[in-house]
Amino acid sequence: MPDHEHMVKRQKVLADFGEFSLRSEDLDQILTEACRLVGEALGTDLAKVLEIEQDGKSVFMRAGVGWKPGYVGTVHLPMNERSSETYSIKVAKPVITKDIDKEDRFELPAFLKEHGAVAIVNVPIFLPGGKPYGLLQVDSREPREFGEEDIAFLRTYAAILGPVIDRLHKSHSLKEALEANQHLLKELQHRVKNHIGIVTSLVRMRARDVTSEEARRELATVGERIEVLRLVNELLYVAGTTDLLRLRPYVMQLVENLCHVDEGQFGKVRLEFAIEEVDLAPEIAVPLGLILNEFVTNSLKYAFDGESAQGGVISVSVEVLEENGIRVRMSDNGKGLPAEPRPARSGSGTGMKLIGALARQLDAKLDWSSSQGTALCLEFSRR
Structure with missing residues (x-):
């Protein structure tokens, strides 16, 4: 059971992560910091965040600490019936493997042993509304029980992660939509500017062709007024x-x-x-x-x-x-x-x-x- 000092440390980790997640808009940076802090709080060397891929049939290592170069962002794991990740998401609660050498419920990926992982805990991460995002996994290089206090801390941590991930997903979607709209706006302004320029040129060409001096003056005046509209659109286009x-x-x-x-x-x-x-x-x-x-x-x-x-x-x-x-x-x-x-x-x-x-x-x-x-x-x- 964690002593008072460990409890205070974990509370500080939660506070530090909350403050960091408010300052950053980079999801990978936030998830990496989440892994670092959770490992620090539980005294483990390895931690990772697994994100469910769009097909729903696999997860990939979105962030992590303690792993050799080339694993984070590239490792993909199947979500089949023998997957501890699949089971944790299905029952919507943490799943603990105390010693992977004695685990007979699940098939565990080989790279865990390559990194010396022995004990594992899967904690599902859910977005607001209940949609599963993935899992927070903490890996110990020694056999470990992961007691009730450990699990309560990890569940709280995952509960904080869900809304943070959801906020950044929505922010990213809004940013993409805004960039798309701005691109369309600039394209529309460019076309309007060009179309007005064409009308101005046509008016001036007609003014040169007419024989009546009065008609020539009137067309020139119309052209100058159209030029005002063209200039407005041009400056708005340049300013974006x-x-x-x-x-x-x-x-x-x-x-x-x-x-x-x-x-x-x-x-x-x-x-x-x-x-x-x-x-x-x-x-x-x-x-x-x-x-x-x-x-x-x-x-x-x-x-x-x-x-x-x-x-x-x-x-x-x-x-x-x-x-x-x-x-x-x-x-x-x-x-x-x-x-x-x-x-x-x-x-x-x-x-x-x-x-x-x-x-x-x-x-x-x-x-x-x-x-x-x-x-x-x-x-x-x-x-």
Whole structure:
């Protein structure tokens, strides 16, 4: 019968294993540590965990301590009628062999004698719900009784192992499912991005082919708006997410692309950015991008009186406000808004109407000004 010191040692082993199993997410590492600690608690040199294979007809040595190299992870044992493992699982209780030389109930594998094992105890491990996982086996190199206290300790140990194994199995399954979904998501984003790119190219090709200047301008405008959607999907694809978009690279790339495309027609403008680091949901980033698209396009077309935009400046700033607020200010140093009619009030012009509609979609406070050029300020919540 274990003395008080041994009982305290076993309680400590249970506590140490419980703490270790909470820190680690590696099942093999946890099972190996379980074998090491149980051998330490019972004073045996050999211990192993046998896992029932998918066919239910055999077990393999998933983890172990004290065995020669090449056994753990490779040894497979049949679960037949003469198997002590099969019997232990069937009766759902520990099965003890005090001395394998005197054992006549079961056929024991030869490698046990090769390692000097004499006494063996099988302890079944069950997952929550009663499904058998396998067995914890402790092997002694000397004949041993394995008393009631030993068996009670091992049953407690196996009862702890079951939920730990179940948790890691579920965690692994969830991780695999998540990785599969992320792969599918990236594939879908990639296809959407490519499809939008194809539509953009078709619109631009059509714009080059039409003879009407008005139709060409309208198609070019449609292409630029589609480009906003393509850019959003591209940045989400690169980031590997669907939830949030980093605003700074999005705004800078969008504005730079617009100015680069129109550089041959309107001349080169200087761009100024002052954008704080913030992430926005795509449902906010898309209408904001369309507003930027309209403002920059109109600045290039009209702010500099239809002449070269050389020397012109277009600025965009983004400021994070309290309570998840965002202030976006876009401006140019052109000739400003016409005195009549006031676009902010009348909503004249397709671009102005679209900006107003998009601002309402964002539930944004919209403010136009025209002191030194044209400026548009938006304030909205990023929630």
